[in-house]
Amino acid sequence: MHHPHPGLRRRGFLTAAAATAAAGIGIGIGIAGCSAGTGAGARSGGGTARKGGRLRAAFAGGGAAETLDPHLGNLFADAARAKALFDKLADYGPDLTARPRLAERWEANAGLDRWAVTLREAVFHDGRPVTAEDVLFSYRRIADPKKAFRARASLEPIDLAASRATGPRTVEFRLKRPTAEFPNVLAAFGAYIVPKGTERFDEPVGSGPFRHVSFAPGRSARFRRNDAYWDGPPHLDELEFVVANEESARINALLGGQVDYAHELAPTTARAHEGKGGRIEIVRLRNSAMQGFVMKTDRPPFDDPRVREAFFLIADRDELVKGALSGAGETGNDLFGKGYAHYAAGLPQRRQDLDRARHLLKEAGAGDLKVTLDTSPVAAGFTEAAGIFRDQAAKAGVTVEVRVGNKDSYWKDILDHGTFASYRSGAMPIESHISQRLLSDSTTNATHWRRKDFDELYRRLQSTKDAAERAGLYERMQRRLYSEGGFLVWGFADWIVGTSRRVRGVARDAPANTLDWARFDKVWLA
Template identity: 75%
Template sequence: MTADMREDLPAPAPDSAVPPGLRRRGFLAGASGAAALGALALAGCGSGGTSEDASSGDGGKPQRGGTLRAAFAGGGANETLDPHLASLFSDAARAKALFDKLADFDADLTPRPRLAAKWQPNKELDRWTVTLREAAFHNGKPVTAADVLFSYRRITNPKKAFRSKADLEPIDLKASRAVDKRTIEFRLKRPTAEFPDILAAFGAYIVPEGMESFAEPVGSGPFRLVSFSPGESTVLRRFDDYWDGAPHLDQLEFVAANEESARINALLGGQVEYAHELSPTTARAHESSGRVRIVRLKNSAMQAFAMKTDRPPFDDKRVREAFFLIADREELVRGALSGAGEVGNDLFGKGYAYYADGLPQREQDLDRARALLKQAGAEHLKVTLDTSDVASGFIEAAGIFRDQAAKAGVTITVQNHNPDSYWSDILDSGTLCSYRSGAMPIEMHLSQRLLTNSTTNATKWQHKDFDALYQQAQSTADRAERTALYGRMQRRLYAEGGFLVWGFADWIVGTAKNVRGVAHKAPANSLDWARFDKVWLA
């Protein structure tokens, strides 16, 4: 499941710790595909605390003790403690607390070492040596190369549907081997300059060799399991021997609250200290009250319209450029995101590594748009825009863009779809649709959505020369040269691609006033998102 996908969550059991609500519709940015962002060789990695300016509140010296209760949308009986099956936000947060990966993504979506102490490629970029740091599982046994290889082979089991299977595809696990207890030689099927991103892939957690049952999971994360009631509550306790330093909290409890109103009311009522996934309207209503703290995680979700480039009218690049120029991005951000975001420039990954930030910011130009449509013989164009309430702001953005297009002589009919099937419906059908994506490295976005054989190519962008540029970048060791290649790809997408990226939405969480250490600079699904081992109660 990719970052634009959503999960339908059944309501939690009636005796949930927080009043149950309706299912939540959202997205979880998975990292799919072999990927893109890190130094080719990395050594001497320190621990992974939040940056000095990244924590919320008044700062001060961390205090030890207490229980933090965090409200997430629950998944009922579908919730799992198997980190390789995690697909819900609540599952992902639990997995992060209980387990570790070899690497994880920093705020700019570059990989940061975790269980890996260093990695080093050969000259051809098809063989990488990874050295593990000294770390222990909750049962006291050391994390070894055998555990890593077992975990990756489990994830890639063809009979299983584990989330990060596609991410690990470039690794030849039959040929990869343990050099010694703390060293793994990964052999790849093809040169991969961005191999460290594979180590950071969503769900690529390391479990003990032989573990198949997760009724009583043993991980190497900062917390260990006390109890688990799917759809209701999960209680975790501090792991004192955690390699990155014992958490400040004594205990961490996840409670299920599907409706946003239940999460914010539980926070206001003192039933929880952390409320995940709040709307801009809710945040604005409570931000100045002094009762709670609002944390905005910038650049967490790309907001866009996707144009199918393989069929009329968008098989004509003049029509696509006209649509780029029809959009008033500031109005879309104000109206559809309630101002909780920033304008986009028709490219994914604003603020991330490799982003082509030197391109001129596109502005609305209705005269030029009308001229382009006339050149294309589409002066009185009529188009259907597929949308849904599958994601916050989709309906509002569709209405705003419809009105903007009318000023250029384009008639847009907005068609609402069933949220249960929206993402599968719009992948191959229609011509224009509402679209969004969570955080992932830019290279992953390119590989998942913009290559001829990409499985989630919603714009049907299929160009062999573009594919060749991507493969050239992947086999280029020099970072400056690789950056230049990704820049060429992005300049082409900016000029004639199918994604009209109008904005980037904030991801919003709320906390009690006494909560400290919640990272601000952490897009959803990066390392510091929903990271509770560095949080404390003042």
């Protein structure tokens, strides 16, 4: 397992692009009392944590082009390695609100366009303290327009030229506009802090719980415990990441005792081993991925809200979850972020109503509607869901032609082309989903939802200091999307990992890409 498996090509690409995000923590006040540690509840196993040992974790990799530059990560493997070596100022808790990490506290001015961030006392692996200058250097590096760092868009609200260090451990961030949910900008995917002046990562120096030992791109990476870690040293002596691109390779390595942790397992694998008292344990990370379809709201037939409502009513969500996700998930309600902060949980659960759907289509002059549904094997369950929905639509008199696209270009293709397509998103705050996908100038607006009054509600939300008022605006915006939007959200998939029986401390309620996902500093070997 120290060498790549020949012929294995599947890559575990991250589907969540975390950007400016929604919190509700401490606007206008300090948050020194907030816990910097884990926000997760249940963890696998039990008993007293033991020190020592090496844990081997299998992830899908990126081949010879892999890097330990935390600002370049795109894969789950990249994110897990970066989390082991580096820290962000904040990260997302299980409900996708910001939790302090290197930032000890943050406080906004009255206008919400200046934020003072105080760093905790932490040191890099070479003993240097983490300073405000390191933070500004890292953010300016990410924001370099000549680079293609993923977190660049997330940091867009910050005027980095005007932002400044006001002390060794204090930063004043000046923003381009009021941003009430700024703490989650600090938690953006890939926004890791590196020492000032760093440009090479062949022997990376971070402030994370593990230190670099060795790295062979596309093969393995070995890290050692950082005894000086600000959040307490890890239980493990060593952590090793090994590459196994195919799910079958990961589960076989786990069953064979070659690895202790296997990321991204299939629902069928989970069913075969869960609760059987065998050699492995299955851990389900609930609500990790939204599953649905996008309808382009500016193109026929979906420019008519009656047609969009009809499609909402055609979907049998329970059948889609059972068939496309093998039951490894729960039903959706045409809104993103089930279980996350600010989710409009009080709206009625939509159920299939074919009579009402037929009536709406007839009223819209679309009684004999034919549409093309774009899909691809780019994500698990996509082609299965497309086939299931095609059969459901036929019962309402709608002909759906399923068109399978190129998985290498699928996301780019469906952003601007077609009218109806399969869609998935990983975990991110609901505000990030809105800002990235639902504003008139959003760069990944796959539904082409562009409403000036909706944009204004978003601006009001970001300019509103009172948390209760912001909650009301979130509710209002989601009600609008529920009735008129272009996202048909039929389910939320579990993310599934497997561990050996000797592994303890894996968080069970941490969606993928949140703070407690892949928290190997909190894991131990029994």
